[in-house]
Amino acid sequence: MRVLIVEDEPYLAEAIRDGLRLEAIAADLAADGGAALESLAVNEYDAVVLDRDIPVVHGDEVARRIVEQQLPVRILMLTAADSLNAKVTGFELGADDYVTKPFEMRELVMRLRALARRPAEGAPPVLEFAGLRLDPFRREVYRDDRYVALTRKQFSVLHLLIQARGGVVSAETLLERAWDENADPFTNAVRITISSLRKRLGDPAVVQTVAGVGYRLADPDRDPDRDDASGAAR
Incomplete structure (x- = not known):
């Protein structure tokens, strides 16, 4: 897998990146929504770990553009917004999964692998x-x-x-x-x-x-x- 981590808190972003790398998941970082859109335009990713409350371009807008452009990437929203309404909104924006902070790294890894397991149309899972x-x-x-x-x-x-x-x-x-x-x-x-x-x-x-x-x-x-x-x- 190759994952884009969109998170404006540098220590958390680096911790996620290092944790994913230990699981052989290649991970790049974007500190704001603008940088995320630039990376998505030039690189192929299997998933985006997307914080909603990020600068320049809000995470919700990043999700909207991914859906509008039909980019072949899964969206996992990782955010402190843990209310039911926030989760519903996230899924309506196009999120494939939603994880709230604080979180366990092991759970994040398993959720990303579960997203990667979802096959493209016509492709066998094995x-x-x-x-x-x-x-x-x-x-x-x-x-x-x-x-x-x-x-x-x-x-x-x-x-x-x-x-x-x-x-x-x-x-x-x-x-x-x-x-x-x-x-x-x-x-x-x-x-x-x-x-x-x-x-x-x-x-x-x-x-x-x-x-x-x-x-x-x-x-x-x-x-x-x-x-x-x-x-x-x-």
Whole structure:
């Protein structure tokens, strides 16, 4: 997941961001509604954690614009306004979920994962491709019915590759979607994660390097044109 946290209290915003990162959820920060709209215009997010009472552009207006522009992002309102009327108004504005302050970090994480589990139209909640089965909500991966234990980052990268269903995903896209905006664009984190993911998934190798382009999942039994992907990631 990649989440935008819209919160004008810097200590709280950073605490949420750090808590999400510990759960392998990439998180960016916006301190006001204007900055939030700018980030939404240039980045793809799975969810927005939105405080309603924020400067420049009010959180309610941010929610309205998300709905009006039909942005493919879930809205989780996180606010001190805990009355029933406030909650009703939040949902009427387009919120998918509503959490009041103070809150438990574990609950926020589970609510975000529940939002991410809601599939796009026609997409199955459990993804299957090339002998792999990935359950985003339970965070489980199986290869030919064999459970594969993955780190949080390996899981995030595999999730993106299996969603592409054999299409090539660039290293830049993996870095943008599985990490966050503070990731060093010159880091070798993607290459290292791909290499370790290959080892976890075992032989025959299913993660293929497309030289100079990116990475893809290739079914070893059905793709006669695959190159040798058994070595270290390039």
